[in-house]
Amino acid sequence: MNETVRVRFAPSPTGFLHLGGARTALFNWAFARKYGGVFVLRIEDTDLARSTEESVQVILESLRWLGLLWDEGPEVGGPYGPYFQSQRLHLYREYAERLLEKGLAYECFCTPEELKERKERVIAQGKSWRYDRRCLHLSAREREAFRREGRKPALRFRIPEGTTTFVDMLRGDVTFDNSELDDFVILKSDGMPTYNFACVVDDALMRITHVIRGDDHISNTPRQVLLYEAFGFPCPQFAHIPMILGKDRTRLSKRHGSPSVTYYRDMGYLPEAMVNYLARLSWATGEEEKEIFTREEIIERFSLEQVTKHAAIFDLDKLNWMNGVYLRAADPERLAEILIDILKRQGKVTEKDLTPEFFAYCRRVMALMRDRIRYVAQILEEAEYFFTEHYEYDPQAVESVLFEEKVPEILRTSYELLKDLEPFDAQTIEKAIRAEAERRGLKAAQFIHPLRVAVSGKKVGPGLFELLEVLGKERVLARIARTLGFLERG
Ligand code: GLU
Numbered sequence: 001m002n003e004t005v006r007v008r009f010a011p012s013p014t015g016f017l018h019l020g021g022a023r024t025a026l027f028n029w030a031f032a033r034k035y036g037g038v039f040v041l042r043i044e045d046t047d048l049a050r051s052t053e054e055s056v057q058v059i060l061e062s063l064r065w066l067g068l069l070w071d072e073g074p075e076v077g078g079p080y081g082p083y084f085q086s087q088r089l090h091l092y093r094e095y096a097e098r099l100l101e102k103g104l105a106y107e108c109f110c111t112p113e114e115l116k117e118r119k120e121r122v123i124a125q126g127k128s129w130r131y132d133r134r135c136l137h138l139s140a141r142e143r144e145a146f147r148r149e150g151r152k153p154a155l156r157f158r159i160p161e162g163t164t165t166f167v168d169m170l171r172g173d174v175t176f177d178n179s180e181l182d183d184f185v186i187l188k189s190d191g192m193p194t195y196n197f198a199c200v201v202d203d204a205l206m207r208i209t210h211v212i213r214g215d216d217h218i219s220n221t222p223r224q225v226l227l228y229e230a231f232g233f234p235c236p237q238f239a240h241i242p243m244i245l246g247k248d249r250t251r252l253s254k255r256h257g258s259p260s261v262t263y264y265r266d267m268g269y270l271p272e273a274m275v276n277y278l279a280r281l282s283w284a285t286g287e288e289e290k291e292i293f294t295r296e297e298i299i300e301r302f303s304l305e306q307v308t309k310h311a312a313i314f315d316l317d318k319l320n321w322m323n324g325v326y327l328r329a330a331d332p333e334r335l336a337e338i339l340i341d342i343l344k345r346q347g348k349v350t351e352k353d354l355t356p357e358f359f360a361y362c363r364r365v366m367a368l369m370r371d372r373i374r375y376v377a378q379i380l381e382e383a384e385y386f387f388t389e390h391y392e393y394d395p396q397a398v399e400s401v402l403f404e405e406k407v408p409e410i411l412r413t414s415y416e417l418l419k420d421l422e423p424f425d426a427q428t429i430e431k432a433i434r435a436e437a438e439r440r441g442l443k444a445a446q447f448i449h450p451l452r453v454a455v456s457g458k459k460v461g462p463g464l465f466e467l468l469e470v471l472g473k474e475r476v477l478a479r480i481a482r483t484l485g486f487l488e489r490g
Helices: 019-032 055-065 089-102 114-126 140-148 193-206 221-231 261-268 272-279 295-301 316-329 332-345 357-368 377-382 395-402 406-418 426-439 445-456 464-471 473-489
Strands: 006-009 038-039 105-108 152-155 162-168 172-177 186-188 210-214 237-241
Touching: 006 019, 006 210, 019 055, 019 210, 019 237, 019 272, 019 295, 055 210, 055 261, 055 272, 055 295, 089 105, 089 152, 089 186, 089 193, 114 210, 162 221, 162 237, 172 210, 172 221, 186 395, 186 406, 193 221, 221 377, 272 295, 272 316, 295 464, 332 357, 332 377, 357 464, 395 445, 406 426, 406 445, 406 473, 426 464, 445 464, 445 473
Parallel strands: 006 038, 210 237
Antiparallel strands: 105 152, 152 186, 162 172
8 A cells, every 4th residue: 555544433422432333443453553554533522412521531541451542633632633523613614615615515494393394294105205405496585584584504415416336345336326315414503513524524634544434334435425526535445344243133232241341341351352352253364263363463464355244243252261361371460450450449449458468469369260260350259258258158068068077176177287387388288288187087178178168158169279378377267267156156
């Protein structure tokens, strides 16, 4: 490619960053990085009622978390700013007036109520509604009369006759009959631009070369192409990428696992796993066996031609599997930080708990648990005992393990044995317990099972000796004592 590739991600800040949006951003980012291009972030916030600053922040945070850093846009600036549409209203007005002057746009004084009434009438006749061009040929005097009535005009783009064709990088030629399009509003009566219009003005002024976006926009594209032609702007190339749906092929929603990027961050998924998963969702790499792609491999191998056209299906189990692969390879130090963020967010620790010892403890917990979990927060769901002394005893474990006759004696013996044991590491603990069991003519399992229930409340978990080491002597002794108390109380 000769000219510098310039792509953009253009979210509307009306909520969190959706997985579908994240994948659109990812494909744009990968495409820009692959061709040494520029990745622009533009905030499409002309819907003042629905856009919020909070949502802008969530979107920026989500992109940063995924590592999809933009070269131009909010906070970093750039030569084609501002990058918030709400700060570009003067440009939309200026460009709309150009079309008006050229006779390619016209003022429309129809009120929403009038339009609604006419539309209902047409639909009642079994026909489909398009704007009926009532205002196309108004005389200057008629326009003036409307103004005097206090009506403010919207501007409509006049759709020419014929057909409109654009090349989609996934689909080849896509042709629309212009008769399917109506004279759409470009500037509303309150002076705000509509999406199609602002998008074209911005993509042109920002020198965007490739528009990569969700295929839910495919029907907008002919309208946009006609605007490029009306302005005499060079038309970018288009790639409409498929939607991400749930397993039941409906729009992705909470039922399928959360659709929001921050949810995954907050649950302790790793951003590189998310990026890998999202990249693989509609990208047929040609190597079906290979699932794990680093960021560099994605950049190097990514190609729009390999993006499939059918909708992608979000599969939480597969994401979990993939995240597990990344967790097992991750540095426990980093996982400890993620864990601490989760503990903080869930109110399970406060600033004063965050000592170097606590950090070291979390690191040991993660080293022990990272190959048993699929996302970091799962520890709190399945092994909360690492972070509370008020863990509950699984009733079934109490019944089948703790109520064995010899258990109080075994726990008392273990307490005495472990109290003076040094160093308190898995190997030393294992040796001591096995030797003690043998001395008493018992099986090692007769110590192992009750000890596990005593310190965790559960029958299953990581290897007992490693678990005791990670919990540390103080916790282990306190928990054995607590369990003895529990058994005495019956
Ligand atoms: N703001 C639009 C959206 O979020 C952008 C679509 C586009 O990329 O043109 O759907």
